[in-house]
Amino acid sequence: MACSDSRRRRVWTAARSGTRSGAAGFAALLGLTALALGPLARPALAELRWRQGVFPVATFLGYTSHFGQRVGPSGRSEPHYGLDIAAPMGSPIRSWWGGVVADVIDDGACGVGLVITSGPYEHIYCHLSGSAAGGVYRSGPVALGPGMAVRGGQLIGHVGMSGRTTGPHLHWGIRYQGRWLNPGAILKAMARARSAR
Template structure:
């Protein structure tokens, strides 16, 4: 008789309340895919104060879930937990600080110092953008990006500490990809268009909700080719590369929120490329 040993061990471990799984390692901005290879009723996955998406594993043997680690999550030790009516399984999670570089840009004064009316506009736009991170979108795709929205040179990486005209600003929450103005921008994953706007700092912006609390923000577009409410498939053209808003040259800014956590697009692309 043959036993599948790891699954058997895990089942034994699950029989004990508050058992522990193998520890996870991550860095700030990571997205982790975790597996529960046990035949239990649909579990929940809790980590860093949030509940994360869970789907049945492709082979129907257990479950898989995804955890997003915000770029500013406290480095050190945390505990995640699988929970189902019958069992609890703790997963120790160790987070290392991200190795983020410094990015300095120089822009004209109107893009660095704002009068009261402009400041009010920027705040309104930020609130509208943030509201999209919490919108519900029905979706079936797993948590992974299928393609880069444009090909080009990555001019500012994820997490870079930004200095604008010498003043420290929020860290860079996405990646900048420099390429020719007018280059078509593709949806990196299927979803629904949640927001299309001309924003003061982000310029022409399209937000795609992919479901599971996963949201792509695509900014500085020359023009947009979609409307709020549209459904898009992976690869659909949503606009073209430009330099609208606060930009020092034509590029696409692509940032991703996962349950509001600021995560590195490259981590989600890597998950997309490891799938069968």
């Protein structure tokens, strides 16, 4: 049985080796292959499935840090493996997609956070309010631990300032088979899917 530390390493190790058997098949089932396997402009069926995606913050104030290289607090250029979405303290956070809680994070960088897996995708939520005592994330009515199922759009927590942050925001990351994706590109795909007929 893995302790929480080893679980965290498993999730955060960049070069997670191997792929999950059947992952591509699961992705095809969800209609998610267009993003990972080809240009987002690929039309039709796969695009429509992105309508299921849920914007993770209820009270949007703005994007405060994009995905990719950025100048960090140290003044040096560093990679940023997610999208920072500013929102008032305590704003509800909703799961981008239905899935299963893979990990509850409690460290100095992400702070209190959650990792949810949806087939070959992992979506990560950092700097939450609430606590992660005993490996269970608790905030208001929310209590989530590894192995628990969540629906797309389900309330999974609240915006806070835990970990390395200078203001209340959600750090939202998405990985596909261990490779970080740009959440901004996914939001664009979701917007296109909603405007498509």
